Amino acid sequence: MVKETKYYDLLDVAPDATDAELKKAYRKKALRLHPDKGGDPELFKEVTHAYEILSDPEKRKIYDARGEAGLSEQGGMGGMDPQDLFSQLFGGAGGFFGGGGRPSGPRKTKDLVHRVSVTLEELYKGKTTKLALTRNIICTKCKGRGGKEGANRSCTTCAGRGIRVTLRQMGPMIQQIQTTCDECNGTGEIIQAKDRCSNCKGKKVVPEKKLLEVHIDKGMKGGQTIYFRGESDQAPGAEPGDVVIVVDEKPHERFKRQEYDLITEVEIDLLTALGGGQFAIHHLDDRALIVHLEPGIVIKHGDLKVIPGQGMPSQRHHEPGDLYIKISVRFPDTINTESITQLERALPPRNTIEKFDKKVVLEEVIMSDADSRQRRGMYNNHDESMEDEHDEGRVQCANQ
Numbered sequence: 001m002v003k004e005t006k007y008y009d010l011l012d013v014a015p016d017a018t019d020a021e022l023k024k025a026y027r028k029k030a031l032r033l034h035p036d037k038g039g040d041p042e043l044f045k046e047v048t049h050a051y052e053i054l055s056d057p058e059k060r061k062i063y064d065a066r067g068e069a070g071l072s073e074q075g076g077m078g079g080m081d082p083q084d085l086f087s088q089l090f091g092g093a094g095g096f097f098g099g100g101g102r103p104s105g106p107r108k109t110k111d112l113v114h115r116v117s118v119t120l121e122e123l124y125k126g127k128t129t130k131l132a133l134t135r136n137i138i139c140t141k142c143k144g145r146g147g148k149e150g151a152n153r154s155c156t157t158c159a160g161r162g163i164r165v166t167l168r169q170m171g172p173m174i175q176q177i178q179t180t181c182d183e184c185n186g187t188g189e190i191i192q193a194k195d196r197c198s199n200c201k202g203k204k205v206v207p208e209k210k211l212l213e214v215h216i217d218k219g220m221k222g223g224q225t226i227y228f229r230g231e232s233d234q235a236p237g238a239e240p241g242d243v244v245i246v247v248d249e250k251p252h253e254r255f256k257r258q259e260y261d262l263i264t265e266v267e268i269d270l271l272t273a274l275g276g277g278q279f280a281i282h283h284l285d286d287r288a289l290i291v292h293l294e295p296g297i298v299i300k301h302g303d304l305k306v307i308p309g310q311g312m313p314s315q316r317h318h319e320p321g322d323l324y325i326k327i328s329v330r331f332p333d334t335i336n337t338e339s340i341t342q343l344e345r346a347l348p349p350r351n352t353i354e355k356f357d358k359k360v361v362l363e364e365v366i367m368s369d370a371d372s373r374q375r376r377g378m379y380n381n382h383d384e385s386m387e388d389e390h391d392e393g394r395v396q397c398a399n400q
Contacts, residue, residue: 004067007050142197151195219315222249260321
């Protein structure tokens with residue numbers, strides 16, 4: 001004689017129903033009650049849980065003899081996610097409701113992401129650094145159960161799912177809202193305080209400090225990632241995620257990076273620009289590049305030069321890019337008038353003054369340096385004038 005019939009009643013079958021009859025009854029009710037079809041989520045969970053128990057010969061035998069209390073004593077009240085069981089029977093919910101179904105494979109914990117700031121020198125030479133992190137690992141004392149063996153009880157509030165689903169009417173539409181169950185904190189299980197593990201306090205995991213050795217390879221770029229597979233948090237019934245290291249490249253005061261090329265700016269004096277000489281570039285390692293400028297080759301202000309093979313190393317083969325040099329020429333503030341004759345002999349002749357008609361009155365004037373206020377006002381007026389010209393151009397185009 002069957003002690004309880006609640007699960008049979010949920011499926012609308014007799015206590016002596018065959019496995020085929022149970023499966024047929026569940027398919028019929030689950031399709032009607034599924035939340036994606038506007039059904040009752042709580043009733044869908046109850047029906048699915050009932051089928052999970054009755055479709056298992058051992059659990060059905062215990063239920064028939066001793067009811068839900070017997071299942072609790074045997075630790076058989078827990079179960080799989082109702083959506084997972086539904087997907088197993090129907091080949092994925094997407095076949096009926098347009099969704100993609102649940103992803104296959106075991107659940108994974110979240111990845112832990114850490115950012116590591118490195119200098120351009122460290123990316124040029126390579127670096128090994130150590131990163132200390134704290135992660136959760138499965139409690140060894142209770143082996144991830146959270147308490148004494150058999151002390152775990154399925155949360156009745158969420159039916160062991162760890163989440164609660166509520167429906168909200170939004171005009172003609174029904175919105176399904178999923179929240180973490182506050183009764184079991186998303187674990188799907190309830191453990192009495194007296195039965196909880198003294199080491200993890202029922203949490204099933206404990207914190208652990210871990211030291212990772214991070215290798216920054218030569219030529220790496222800002223934004224690149226380094227993975228430590230399976231080193232994230234552990235959780236019962238789940239695969240650990242990864243620890244992801246994100247490389248942050250710090251700005252450099254002397255060099256700018258463009259892929260595997262480097263760009264730097266160098267200021268030289270007028271004599272070196274005209275008559276040759278040397279200047280030095282302190283590189284990203286323990287070297288200084290001495291650059292020779294040949295006499296007779298004039299370097300102009302704003303020239304861009306290149307030194308092949310002195311850029312950043314490529315990450316894979318460590319083949320270097322190029323070093324580009326933007327040159328600015330520093331002019332002297334004054335010059336000895338006695339040297340002008342020598343300059344006239346060395347430099348090309350001056351440009352001749354423009355010839356004017358006899359009617360034009362020639363007036364000699366003297367220039368002086370504009371102060372900062374005058375400079376600022378001049379540049380502002382110039383910018384406004386340019387904007388006005390652009391605006392007028394746009395109006396004319398619009399009126400054509």
